[in-house]
Amino acid sequence: MTPETVIPFFTRADGQYLFARWGRPVVPVVFGVEDATLTTVKGALEAVCTLAGHRMAETDPELGANLMVFFCRDWAELLAVPNLDRLVEGLGPLVARLEAEGANQYRVFRFDAGGAIRAAFVFLRMDAHLAAVQAEVLALGQAVQAILLWSDRAFATRAPLAEAGGHVILHPEVAALIRAAYDPVLPAVARDPAHALRLAARMGLAQP
Structure with missing residues (x-):
């Protein structure tokens, strides 16, 4: 390089x-997975934060959690998540676009007044391709792309x-x-x- x-x-x-x-400690929360996968995802995030020399925390004083990871089998499931449309502007059109494109992952970032990352939303639709990926590999790849x-x-x-x-x-x-x-x-x-x-x-x- x-x-x-x-x-x-x-x-x-x-x-x-x-x-x-990121301009603040990362506080992750993961939806739609079993406890074993939850531990794997959080472990990958912790490893990448440690590599970066960045901190994780138990709670974000403004948002509670600021890195939200959603696993689903169909994009339409996101429309049923309570208050998600308040956190992700234009959720309906976004879901329609992801369905039309056949996408299996998408990330949305939010920024503070200075432009640093203040929140991120990671959406994963577990199609045949993602389902074939080992949980540890999938989690590490997503952690890298969210940091x-x-x-x-x-x-x-x-x-x-x-x-x-x-x-x-x-x-x-x-x-x-x-x-x-x-x-x-x-x-x-x-x-x-x-x-x-x-x-x-x-x-x-x-x-x-």
Whole structure:
């Protein structure tokens, strides 16, 4: 990786560079799974937060929980979740779009006044593809994608996970990028691609 290859991780399809990390401790809650899967998901989130040097907490003073993960078998199930339409604006049209596209996952982020992440909603429709993925692998992949505001194309051609010794792990380059992103010297929000140079420098990858 070079600074030039860091930039696409945070450059959206419209060409805008937009980086944001969490500005408060992460407080997760998981819906629609058994206790064993709940423990797996929270364990993955804790591992990624530890990697980032970021904190988790028992409660968010403003929201109670600020990272909500929903597992469902059909997108229409989301419409029956009490008050979810108050938390996710335009929930009805969103569900219709996800159904039309045949999507199996979607993430919504909310931001504070400074632009840092204040809340995130992760929706997973357990189709045949996701159901075939080991719970630990699925949980780790979702934790990675929730810890930062990645580009909508960041993992279109490269997976955040890799295989090593018969085990699935976080890709070393992605892990290094997450660590760098939470360096307290760096801002929580950035819109200038020059920010990628600072990320690469903290990864030890800046070119002379």
